[in-house]
Amino acid sequence: MNDALSGQHELSMTVLMTPDMANFSGKVHGGAILKKLDEAAYACASRYSGSYVVTLSVDQVLFKQPIHVGELVTFLASINHVGSSSMEVGIKVIAESIQEKVIRHTNSCYLTMVAVDKEGRPARVPPLKLETSLQKLRSDKAALRKKLRKEAEEEARRTHENHYGVQPR
Numbered sequence: 001m002n003d004a005l006s007g008q009h010e011l012s013m014t015v016l017m018t019p020d021m022a023n024f025s026g027k028v029h030g031g032a033i034l035k036k037l038d039e040a041a042y043a044c045a046s047r048y049s050g051s052y053v054v055t056l057s058v059d060q061v062l063f064k065q066p067i068h069v070g071e072l073v074t075f076l077a078s079i080n081h082v083g084s085s086s087m088e089v090g091i092k093v094i095a096e097s098i099q100e101k102v103i104r105h106t107n108s109c110y111l112t113m114v115a116v117d118k119e120g121r122p123a124r125v126p127p128l129k130l131e132t133s134l135q136k137l138r139s140d141k142a143a144l145r146k147k148l149r150k151e152a153e154e155e156a157r158r159t160h161e162n163h164y165g166v167q168p169r
């Protein structure tokens with residue numbers, strides 16, 4: 001493994017929004033952005049861990065502003081938190097209209113990626129070095145989100161069991 005690349009916790013991916021990404025109203029399809037978010041998270045987490053990774057969850061994604069065909073969109077991905085096998089990747093999305101020279105922060109979201117071995121079982125990932133106060137803050141907030149996600153999953157499981165009398169599959 002090349003040490004210059006493995007262990008890097010940040011990644012930037014810039015993509016030109018092409019006409020094939022447009023929806024019926026001519027703006028970029030939300031699904032096209034979701035796919036790119038997943039690709040950026042995959043690239044960031046697999047390079048950091050040096051493993052194959054799968055997507056465990058995507059937190060709420062809000063599209064408060066449309067993205068237009070012809071814009072350059074940059075996905076700024078960062079490993080916020082690392083557990084034994086899971087990594088939370090935070091992604092900030094920046095859209096740049098080339099002619100108008102306007103840069104907009106369109107949205108941010110969090111994806112949880114899990115490193116897996118050849119059998120698809122969770123595999124250990126290297127601990128994250130928290131070198132700055134910003135990294136420490138991001139890690140603490142990510143740890144809280146992980147706890148809340150697990151509580152929500154457990155609550156949903158209990159509700160299902162109470163309703164149907166069996167555990168969800």
Ligand SMILES: CC(C)(COP(=O)(O)OP(=O)(O)OC[C@H]1O[C@@H](n2cnc3c(N)ncnc32)[C@H](O)[C@@H]1OP(=O)(O)O)[C@@H](O)C(=O)NCCC(=O)NCCS
Nearest residue numbers: 054055056082083084085086112114120122146149150153
């Ligand atoms: C990801 C996968 C390998 C995890 O398997 P699992 O048996 O649930 O494994 P674990 O219970 O050990 O959990 C793995 C990690 O996910 C974390 N995790 C599990 N449920 C979680 C939740 N609801 N919220 C946040 N993290 C969670 C665990 O804490 C663990 O992380 P850690 O080791 O850093 O603490 C398995 O669920 C899977 O293969 N999912 C399908 C992935 C996929 O195909 N994605 C593409 C969708 S099309």
